[in-house]
Amino acid sequence: MGLNAxxxxxxxLYCDCDAESRWDMNQVWTNTGNSKSARKPSLFLAIDQEYYVPDELHLLLRISDVLIECLFNDLFKKKEFEKQIKPIIETIFKDLAILLEFFKTTNNKWNWTSLMGLDKKKMLEKFPVSQFISGERVKDIEQLWREFYRLYNVLRRSQLSDQEIYQYKIDVENWVQTFCRPNQGSINSIQKYGLYRKSDETPYMHVFAKHMPLFMQQLKANDLSLQTFSTSRIEKNHEQYMAGSMVGAQQMFNEWTMSQQDVVTISNRAEKIDDYC
Ligand SMILES: [Zn+2]
Structure with missing residues (x-):
């Protein structure tokens, strides 16, 4: 889209926020574009800036990557990871039917195989985070996972009232503030422990909090929702292909053949997008 790195x-892409202020939820931003960076030209000159709608699936994938990475990197530092923690996690993955394996890289560091969208959703909803963290941060980090999953599901709803969009805005800003909350209290008497660093807060989290509520309002005014633009369906087909099962292949074939109902649905969706643009 012509955006800088x-x-x-x-x-x-949507505002003049700089990297140093990304975590600051008190700043107010609108979807008016980035006037500060020396951007490359847009790929699609015929499409105005305001019509580049962020994809909810990619927000899920990239933000869950950060949550999972923060957890696993903490666990890798523990001496007992290989002999005690890893087998327990692998059993939980098996019970949740999540496809993930840990492996050592050539420089002897732990890493893990990439997760599909569906597996990330299962982790966010059900993985017992608190079983693997000790100390004051336990409840807050597990709540961070569950709350992100709840907010993602709000984002995906096809019908939202103005009040629900407003509440989403409040809740998502609180979520980002909790994510990068510093220690509270004095060095000798910490009242509340911090979770992650401000620098761990990513551009996707900024868009999640500062731009999605505006897009939700903008789309609602045009009788649309983020689901209209979602790439979830493509990802689902991709996951079935990667799984390589006969069932998945049959479902893909069935979807390719497209029932009469599919044609009507897609046609309606295209008409709605046409009207919007
Ligand atoms: Zn922005």
Whole structure:
């Protein structure tokens, strides 16, 4: 879309927020575009900036990556990871039917195989985070996972009232503030422990909090929702292909053949998008 790299100083396609202020939920931003960075030209000149709608699936994938990475990297530091923690996690993955394996890289560091969208959703909803963390941060980190999953499901709803969109805005800003909350209290008497660093807060989290509520309002005014633009269906087909099962292949074939109902649905969706643009 002609956007600079996510690690650029002015990283956002939709506003002039700079990387240093990304975590600051008190700042107010609108979807008016990035006037500060030396951007490359847009790929699609005929499409105005305001019509580049963020994909909810990619927000899920990239933000869950951060949550999972923060957890696993903490666990890898523990001496008992290989002999005690890893077998327990693998049993939980098996019970949840999640396809993930840990492996050592050539420089002897632990890593894990990439997760599909469906497996990430299962982890966010059900993985017992608190079983693997000790100390004051336990409940807050597990709540961070569950709350992100709840907010993602709000984002995906096809019908939302103005009040529900407003509440989403409040809740998602609180979520980001909790994610990068510093220690509270004095060094000798910490009242509330911090979770992650401000620098762990990503451009996707900024868009999740500062731009999605605006897009939700904008789309609602045009009788649309983020689901209209979602790539979830493509991802689902991709996951079935990767799973390589006969059932998945049959479902893909059935979807390719497209029932009469599918044609009507897709046609309606295209008409709605046409009207919007
Ligand atoms: Zn922005």
């Amino acid at each position: 996510p690690n650029a100083k002015y990283f956002c």
